[in-house]
Amino acid sequence: MNGISVDINHLKKGEVSMGTSIMAVTFxxxxxxxxxxxxxxxxYIANRVTDKLTQIHxxxxxxxxxxxxxxxxxxxxxxYYMQMYASQLPIDEKPTTSVVAxxxxxxxxxxxxxxxxxxxCAGYDDKVGGSVYSIPIGGSIHKQDYAIAGSGSGFIxxxxxxxxxxxxxxxECVQFIKTALSEAMKWDGSSGxxxxxxxxxxxxxxxLIYYPHEIKV
Amino acid sequence: xVTVRSESNLKNATMNHDPFAWGRPDDNVYGKYNQSIAQxxxxxxxxxxxxxxxxxxxxxxxxxxxxxKNGIIMAADNIGSYGSLLRFSNIERIIKVGSETVVGVSGDxxxxxxxxxxxxxxxxxxxxxxxxxxxxxxxxxxxxxxxRVLYNRRNKMNPLWNSIIVGGFDNDKTPFLKYIDLLGVTxxxxxxxxGFGSYLAIPLLRKLIxxxxxxxxxxxxxxxxxxxxxxxxxxxxxxxxxxxxxxxxVNDEGVKFEKDVEVTxxxxxxxxxxxxxxxxxx
Amino acid sequence: MSxxxxxxxxxxxxxxxxGRNFQVEYAMKAVENGGTSIGIKCKDGIVLAxxxxxxxxxxxxGKNKRIQTIDNHIGVVYSGLLPDGRHFVNRGRDEAxxxxxIYKNSIPVPYLMDRLGIYVQNYTCYNSVRPFGIVxxxxxxxxxxxxxxxxxxxxxxxxxSGAATGKGRQTAKSELEKLDFExxxxxxxxxxxxxxxxxxxxxxxxKDYELEISWCSYDxxxxxxxxxxxxxxEVLKLSQEDDDEDDEMEx
Numbered sequence: 038m039n040g041i042s043v044d045i046n047h048l049k050k051g052e053v054s055m056g057t058s059i060m061a062v063t064f065x066x067x068x069x070x071x072x073x074x075x076x077x078x079x080x081y082i083a084n085r086v087t088d089k090l091t092q093i094h095x096x097x098x099x100x101x102x103x104x105x106x107x108x109x110x111x112x113x114x115x116x117y118y119m120q121m122y123a124s125q126l127p128i129d130e131k132p133t134t135s136v137v138a139x140x141x142x143x144x145x146x147x148x149x150x151x152x153x154x155x156x157x158c159a160g161y162d163d164k165v166g167g168s169v170y171s172i173p174i175g176g177s178i179h180k181q182d183y184a185i186a187g188s189g190s191g192f193i194x195x196x197x198x199x200x201x202x203x204x205x206x207x208x209e210c211v212q213f214i215k216t217a218l219s220e221a222m223k224w225d226g227s228s229g230x231x232x233x234x235x236x237x238x239x240x241x242x243x244x245l246i247y248y249p250h251e252i253k254v
Numbered sequence: 255x256v257t258v259r260s261e262s263n264l265k266n267a268t269m270n271h272d273p274f275a276w277g278r279p280d281d282n283v284y285g286k287y288n289q290s291i292a293q294x295x296x297x298x299x300x301x302x303x304x305x306x307x308x309x310x311x312x313x314x315x316x317x318x319x320x321x322x323k324n325g326i327i328m329a330a331d332n333i334g335s336y337g338s339l340l341r342f343s344n345i346e347r348i349i350k351v352g353s354e355t356v357v358g359v360s361g362d363x364x365x366x367x368x369x370x371x372x373x374x375x376x377x378x379x380x381x382x383x384x385x386x387x388x389x390x391x392x393x394x395x396x397x398x399x400x401x402r403v404l405y406n407r408r409n410k411m412n413p414l415w416n417s418i419i420v421g422g423f424d425n426d427k428t429p430f431l432k433y434i435d436l437l438g439v440t441x442x443x444x445x446x447x448x449g450f451g452s453y454l455a456i457p458l459l460r461k462l463i464x465x466x467x468x469x470x471x472x473x474x475x476x477x478x479x480x481x482x483x484x485x486x487x488x489x490x491x492x493x494x495x496x497x498x499x500x501x502x503x504v505n506d507e508g509v510k511f512e513k514d515v516e517v518t519x520x521x522x523x524x525x526x527x528x529x530x531x532x533x534x535x536x
Numbered sequence: 537m538s539x540x541x542x543x544x545x546x547x548x549x550x551x552x553x554x555g556r557n558f559q560v561e562y563a564m565k566a567v568e569n570g571g572t573s574i575g576i577k578c579k580d581g582i583v584l585a586x587x588x589x590x591x592x593x594x595x596x597x598g599k600n601k602r603i604q605t606i607d608n609h610i611g612v613v614y615s616g617l618l619p620d621g622r623h624f625v626n627r628g629r630d631e632a633x634x635x636x637x638i639y640k641n642s643i644p645v646p647y648l649m650d651r652l653g654i655y656v657q658n659y660t661c662y663n664s665v666r667p668f669g670i671v672x673x674x675x676x677x678x679x680x681x682x683x684x685x686x687x688x689x690x691x692x693x694x695x696x697s698g699a700a701t702g703k704g705r706q707t708a709k710s711e712l713e714k715l716d717f718e719x720x721x722x723x724x725x726x727x728x729x730x731x732x733x734x735x736x737x738x739x740x741x742x743k744d745y746e747l748e749i750s751w752c753s754y755d756x757x758x759x760x761x762x763x764x765x766x767x768x769x770e771v772l773k774l775s776q777e778d779d780d781e782d783d784e785m786e787x
Contacts, residue, residue, distance in 0.1 A: 122639070125647065139640035146364055150308055164679065175311030177364035179334070179342055191339070371640070375633060382605050383629065 053078050054153070055108070056227025058189030058218050059089060059100035061159035061169045062201070063182055064210035067238030068159045068167030071214035072100050073189065073222050074230035085230045094119045096237045097137045097160030102187040103153040103174065111154050115140045134160035138170035138178060146176025157184045161237040189221030189228035196220060207236065211245065219252040310362035310415040312336055314347045315494045316451030317358035318484055319419040320459055321429040321444040321469035322477040325505030326421040328358045329481050329515075331488075333496035340496070348502050350509055352377055352391035355422035356502050357400070360448040361436065362415035369414065372403060393422025393430040397440070405438025413437070417448035422504055429469065444469040447484070450492040455484035474503065482518060489517045549663040559667055560660050563616075563689035566669035570615035571602075571745065572704035572736040574712065575673035576729055577684040577697045578720040581753025582675035584613040585729035587704065587737050590744040603750045603762070607632035609642055610676030611750050611760035615702030617669035624672055627655055645676045645683035649693050657691025671701040677758045704736025711735060722753040726763055730771035747772055 059072040072089040075082055089101050091112045097119075101108035118140050123132050138158040145154055156172045171184040183201055185193060197217055205213065215232060222228040232252055234245040270278045278287070317330040334342030347366065348358040351373050359366040376399060380391045397420040407414050413436040424430040432442040444466045445459035462480045463469050481501065488495045501512040544550060545558030552558060573586040586602050603613045604621075606628040614621040631651045635643035652674070659667045667689040675684040686701065687693035698712030711732045720728075726749050737745055749768060752760035763771070 118638075125650065127646070136639050136641060140638065142367075142640070143638060146368065149364070173312055173336065173341075175308075175362065175364040177312050177334075177362075177367055179345075194339075371637075375636075378608060378633075379629075382608055384601065384604060 053083050053105045055087070055089060055102050055105055055187070056189075056225070057089060057100075057102040057187030058185075058193075058221035058225060058228040059102050059157055059187045060185040060190070060197075060214060060217060061100060061157045061183065062205075062210055062214055063159075063167040063169055063203075064205045064207060066167070066207065067096075067161040067236065068169060069207075069210050069214055069237070070098050070100050070157070070159050070235045071218050072233050073218060073228040074233060075222075075228050076105055077227055080226075082229075087230070088233060090233055090235045092116075092242075093137050093158070094123065094132055094160070096162065096242060097132065097134050097158070098235050098237065099137075099141065099159070100157040100186070102155040102157075107152045108154045108156065111141065111144050111152065111156070114144055131162060133162045133164055134158065134168045134170065135165075135180075138172065138180075141170075141172045142176055142178040144176075145172055145174075149174070149176050155186050157186055159184075159237070161239070163239070167237065185217070185221075187221075187228065189218075189225035192224040193217050193221045207238075211236075215247060215252060216254070219254045222252075223254055308412075308415070310365075312341065312363040313494070314345060314360050314363055314366065315492055316447055316449040316455065316488055317347065317360045317417070317419050318451050318455050318459070318481055319358065319421050319431050319446040320463070320472075320477050320481060321431050322472040322474055323470055324429075324474065325423070325503065326356075326429050326431050327474070327477050327481055328356055328419060328421050328502045328504075329485055329499050330358050330360070331485070331496040331499040332514075333494065334363050335494045338493070340494070343496060343498075346500060346513075348500050348511075349373070350511075351396050352381055354504060354509060355391065355393040355396050355420065356504055356509060357396065358419045358421070358448075358502075360417050365414040365416050369400075369403075369416065369418075392425060393420055393432075394424055396420055396422070397430070397432045397434065400434050401438055401440050404434055404436060408437050419446050419448060421502075450488060450495070451484065454487050454491055458484050458487065474505070478503075486517050486519060489520075547663045548660055548665070548667060557660060557690070560690045563667040563669050564671075567616040567671045567689070567701060568703065568705075570617075570670075570702045571740065572700065572702035572708055572733060573602075573613040573615045573671075573673055574701075574708050574729060574732055574736075575613065575675050575684045575686070575696065575699045576712070576715070576720070576725045577675065577682050577717055578722045578725050578753070579718060580682070580755070581677055581722040581751055582611070582682045582684050583722050583725040583729050583749065583751045584611050584673060584675055585726075585733050585747070585749045586613045586615070587702070587733045587740070588746040588748055589740065590746060597746065601748060601762075603748050605760050606648065606674070607636075607642055607676075609678060609752060609758045609760060610645060610648060610674065611752055612672055612674045613748075613750075614670040614672040616671060620668045621670045621672065624652070624656070624668060624670060628652055628674075631655075642678065644678040644680065645674070645685070646695075649674065649685045649687065652687060653691050653693050655691075656687060656689065660690060673699045673701065675752060676760060677752050677754070682752075700732075700736070702736075704733075704739040707739060708732050708736045722751045722755070726751060726767065727771055727774055730775040734775035747775070 055076050061070040070090050074087045076084040076087045091099050093099055093116050119132055141156050141158050155174050159169045161167050169181050169184050171179045171181055185197055218232050232247040236243040268280050268283045270280050312334045319328045328348055330347040332343055332345050333340050334345040348356055349370055351357050404414055415436050417435040420432050422430050431446055433446050434440045444463045447455040485499055489497055497517050498514050501515045503510045544552035548557055548559035571587040571589045576583045584603050588602050604625045606612055612625055631648055632643045656668050659665050671688050673686050684696050685693050686696055686699040697717040700708035729749055733747055750762045
């Protein structure tokens with residue numbers, strides 16, 4: 038230990054993390070994102086009403102899991118990138134979800150040694166409709182019909198695989214996410230609180246919230 | 255007020271003049287600094303932030319390659335594992351580079367995707383810029399290029415965490431098959447495999463082609479049969495493998511991708527007779 | 537060029553009192569003497585063509601291509617100082633690659649033009665450099681369909697349905713104006729392009745020329761490439777038939 042190189046190991050040690058249950062699902066008219074609301078430091082719940090669904094552009098959102106600090110920083114970076122990108126587009130055009138997801142990939146891959154970030158990027162654009170991209174830690178990118186992530190997702194792989202249907206109706210899709218997340222939050226101690234959802238389609242953005250008594254399983 | 259430092263004051267100086275601790279009190283004033291306060295100790299071993307030599311996260315398992323009479327055959331399954339979780343089942347790990355070369359990649363998928371982008375750039379600059387109808391980019395060039403990329407990254411202590419097989423044709427139009435890994439190590443053979451395949455598949459492949467030059471007697475059909483056999487054994491014994499794979503054939507007719515090929519000829523029925531620890535013969 | 541000798545034409549970082557940048561205008565002169573280049577935007581893609589003047593009989597026929605590729609889906613042809621064109625194309629390739637390294641998708645044509653416009657304009661601002669001695673016609677297909685642009689030494693660029701530059705531009709432009717771009721296909725346009733280049737060559741008749749034609753359409757899967765050799769031969773034959781007809785009429 039000397040005066041010049043300062044030890045910063047302890048900064049990462051007690052980090053605020055989102056041991057999370059998040060998902061995004063495409064449906065007939067667009068895409069729906071869902072997340073729990075628990076943020077923990079170790080086993081202490083630092084925030085029980087967190088909003089893990091973060092807006093990147095008008096109808097493009099991401100679900101964040103991993104380190105709260107890292108994912109907030111990455112989301113802020115990508116949001117800034119998209120402002121620069123969108124400002125160069127013709128007035129009647131908006132960025133596509135794939136461009137946003139690929140910037141997430143770029144940032145997560147290039148900084149993989151310093152980041153703990155598992156991100157699902159989902160959005161609606163007029164060119165391709167609803168789409169979902171998964172960017173797990175390591176910084177690979179995977180286009181999917183639906184994606185689940187976070188510590189709680191491990192409990193619902195089987196259920197989602199059995200019950201997902203392509204081109205669901207909106208209500209059906211909301212119910213699918215609600216059930217899946219309720220089950221994940223039930224079994225995962227690092228997930229809990231309320232269920233938040235964001236619906237993205239040609240009409241824009243709609244937010245939903247379900248309180249614990251509404252999602253008892 | 256101006257204080258003039260006297261000779262005696264200097265002698266009793268209490269500041270530490272070590273450049274690394276400049277401005278701090280000497281140890282003889284308050285004693286040694288307690289490094290354990292706020293966990294401020296510096297363990298050189300886990301010092302970061304610059305911590306390269308990461309670890310693979312999402313991974314793909316074995317790639318197999320074999321030469322035959324008219325070309326080469328390559329196979330890899332479609333699984334992307336996250337630890338023991340078989341998280342993705344739609345990953346194509348064999349890619350076409352240029353018009354007559356294929357590259358099969360095992361190991362970290364994010365690095366594989368980076369390699370895909372690097373190779374796309376290579377193809378654009380070598381095949382599309384000012385190309386006057388020649389086919390410039392061949393398997394030996396792609397292979398040499400990849401060895402340089404992988405070796406440079408390992409020298410930066412930041413390797414691309416992959417094992418790669420390059421297949422296609424050599425400059426003299428004979429079949430070409432070579433291996434590269436994250437250290438920049440490279441070798442060629444008539445039969446190649448990465449990962450688990452190097453334990454389980456190589457013996458089976460070498461049974462068909464015992465000596466390197468013998469590939470020229472092998473029919474496409476026989477090569478495909480032994481690949482299918484290897485994929486079956488790998489599916490039996492590699493816990494990170496999948497039942498569906500992509501089979502690629504490169505010959506004088508071009509590059510042919512067969513997707514969603516299934517592992518066939520599995521045998522499980524004998525399990526019925528295996529009761530107890532298996533020591534007892536029924 | 538009434539202001540020659542007044543000193544305002546020596547540097548391109550200085551305006552003349554009547555608000556002109558003479559170096560840029562002189563650059564246009566370099567272009568006006570170059571072989572003719574044209575571009576046609578069709579409903580299903582774009583066609584580029586140029587009249588490659590043969591300066592020496594020792595040059596290998598069919599080599600030394602003038603039409604170049606910036607990215608898979610974007611082609612370019614230019615008239616003027618060829619080395620300037622090579623530099624311009626290299627910059628275009630760098631821009632296309634840098635876009636792809638961030639956004640992972642191929643650069644849309646209007647984006648590329650924005651960036652190239654800024655680059656070319658920069659060469660009109662400093663005393664230490666001269667403007668580009670080329671006018672380039674850039675065409676390609678992206679997710680919004682076909683695009684065709686022409687960019688000048690001043691750095692200004694416009695989108696066109698049909699564009700022509702070089703020595704025979706006037707002839708070429710008047711031919712291009714007759715076309716029905718909305719309903720034209722690239723298959724038809726390559727034949728027209730051959731004819732137009734042949735007609736424009738009248739302005740440069742003392743030298744031989746070689747015809748180069750490339751296209752980028754939905755049929756080429758959005759790739760910019762030279763038209764096949766047999767098609768080029770057919771186009772050449774068609775354009776020369778016109779010559780014969782003209783000759784007959786004259787006689």
